[in-house]
Amino acid sequence: MSEIIPVFLGADLNCYNFARAFHEAYGVESYAYGRYPMAPTKYSKIVHFTTVPDMDNEDTMLRILHEFAAQHTGKKLYLFGCTDDYAAMIIRRKAELPEYIAPGPAADLYTTVQKKAEFYEVCDKFGIPYPTTKVLTAPVEASELSAAKLGFAYPIIVKPSSSVDYWKFPFDGMKKVYTAKSPDEAAKIVRDIYASGYPDKMILQKMVPGGDDHMRVLTAFSDENGKVRAMCLGHTMVEEHTPHGLGNHAAIVTEDTTALPLVENIRRMLEDCHYTGFSNFDIKVGDDPTDFRVFEINLRQGRSNYYVTASGMNIARLVVEKWNNGGSDCVLNRNEVFWHHVPAQVAFTYTEDKALVEHARQLKAEGKEACSLLYKPDLAWNPVRYACVLEQLRRQFKKFKTYYPKKN
Template sequence: MVRISHDASILPVILGGDIGAYAIGREFHEAYGCKAISLIQEPIGIIKHSRIFEHVRCTTTEPEEICDHVRRIAVRNRDKTVVLITNSEPCIPAVNAAKAQIEGIVSPTPSAEVIAQVSNKNRFNELCRAHGLDTPATELVRLAGNEPIAPSKIAFPLVAKPAYSPEYASFINMGFKKVYFIERQEQLDELWAKLRDAGFAGNFLVQELIGGDDTYMDSVTLYIDSHGKTTMFGGAQVLLEDHAPSMLGNPVAMITQPMDDVWDKCAHMLTSIGYRGFANFDIKRDPATGRRLFLEVNPRIGRNSFYNCAAGANPMAFCVEDLVCGRDVGPVRITNEILYSLVPTRLLRRYVRDPELLARVDRLMSQNRVFDPQRYAADRSLRRMVDVELTENNQYRKFARYYPEPTETSF
């Protein structure tokens, strides 16, 4: 779908080492035949034992250390353009620091000023409403200080989550969840007390609970080029999400589909604030009303970026042709239907309850249109395939523990 500049001399440096980082490295390799560097303390096995990755170890992801590593990498590779990218929100400040301090590197990461607008979920809700995008009923709760917190006026059960993800990242490492399902006021009061005791002084959002299982979630991925034009439009219906507490809400299976009306509204909202780079929206459809409710936008490509590549539009080609080659690309609207899955299809089928949707899954399976970014023929080795098999088989244990049966709310 995008004409590739095969003479592009690039070195991808990916700040991260998870499945999402592997997908990005694979996308670069598919498009440009280049290896990528995983810059992280310790990557997962499928990167550690990969032929298309090198690993540079860092002890922290603090901007100063990352800038030092990227500067040394750039000096050693003066004949190449370093493309620096991350799919980890806590790592974004380090990427933007490197962009500002190191001459000649490029990154599809939005500016800090723009990220501050969209990552603050209260500000995000304001932007959505201003551009005709519906959002759940929301209350902002300030946890700083020790003033009593008023009871919620939103009907229970409800959802509670941090208003600004970057300031909450360390608390996930302490055992706090990304999203809380709250059934009564006493649980909410207990959460506020635990957060304050742990030292959290940021803001939380309390939102109405939108019914529907994981299959009522949608994903939208956009690339907005350096001139402010949206050149890549990707979308998928989620089939199943991860339910482990630290990974809650991350899709693990999806079917791609066009979303023209949603794409245009999302693009208009982002371009109105000067957004540049990749963006990934989380949307939920209300089964009771049919409303599409916009939950958040991630200022990055998204852990599941490979669903776009599998459907025929390699996201990394859009950013390289724009930022490195200076070519005008697109716009491309991804319409091919494929099944993207990080879990065994036998496990996935247990959680798809709608007969028509299950028929789509079965049809795509019968047509061999099932894609897993970990399974890459150009990066095949016995050791790496053992890593992949172990990762996939572990999904049975994870779902048995955290989400043994689908529910009407996905909690």
């Protein structure tokens, strides 16, 4: 399969996870472009990264990708964005990149489901529950954000509707998600975000009780005809807690996908929208174990996508073998595996659900375990990469001690 060349925009863990899947499946090396190098792909033998300082400029992106395609004529070029911004750029300009197979949704879906406020409107049509939500289009006085006027109690969650636009306007104290304990605090968060230049809606939500272990992640792959061909459910053990990484999965145990009551609703929604490519859903279950709430959809493979590959459902094979094969079968993963990108001991220490920890320990003992960065073909005879990976893993102990101290 040497005619296959994966090309990624971004250099983060998302990129490495996907590149590893391609290398495992077909023995091919990947190429990546981004504004700056990042630790997960540094010194890798399976990812050839090129720094392009203005890679987030769409004209630059088109030029770089056209040049790469011209240098690799006759090859099957697969193109993926590894961040919301890069994925959005590819979605918007896909028609101008005919040299590439870019499995992602049509441009019109970008405005329909990528933004949380609009996504929730689609969820309503398909009976997909989400947290009780108030949408704002501008700053308001704290008096307008009382619990009585919102219809739910404090503390509440505050976040931008469009994460793509949000990260384009950095400011001090910026976080991925905010928790407000009072109307005054909520009003200040909203005011600060709009003051940065952020142009879209803001989401205020009722907090769903429960810690990281109440989170679930669902990854789906839809072929070029809009048929959902694979779905994989993960039970989050613990998430990252740095300000910019809050909500990113650090460890996951895969579960029987058929056990999620929302699976068929989400499948019907994706197929009705004629969605194509990878979609990734953040879901939380409250104190009622039957009450699942969808938070958002990512129009790409998730950063933690190796949990899908580790379960036996290699995402590179999904793309290469199911994208345009004319089939209609949909595989729902039922295999259990313990995936982590932090040291296993960090996952065991900081996961609050001790029964889940014991289950993960058992899976590890049975050899049903995968750590994204510990990939032997990339570490063998590559001492600099080996040292880099060990340092990344070592630093996780300090990160969790600093940003998640309640479990010390």
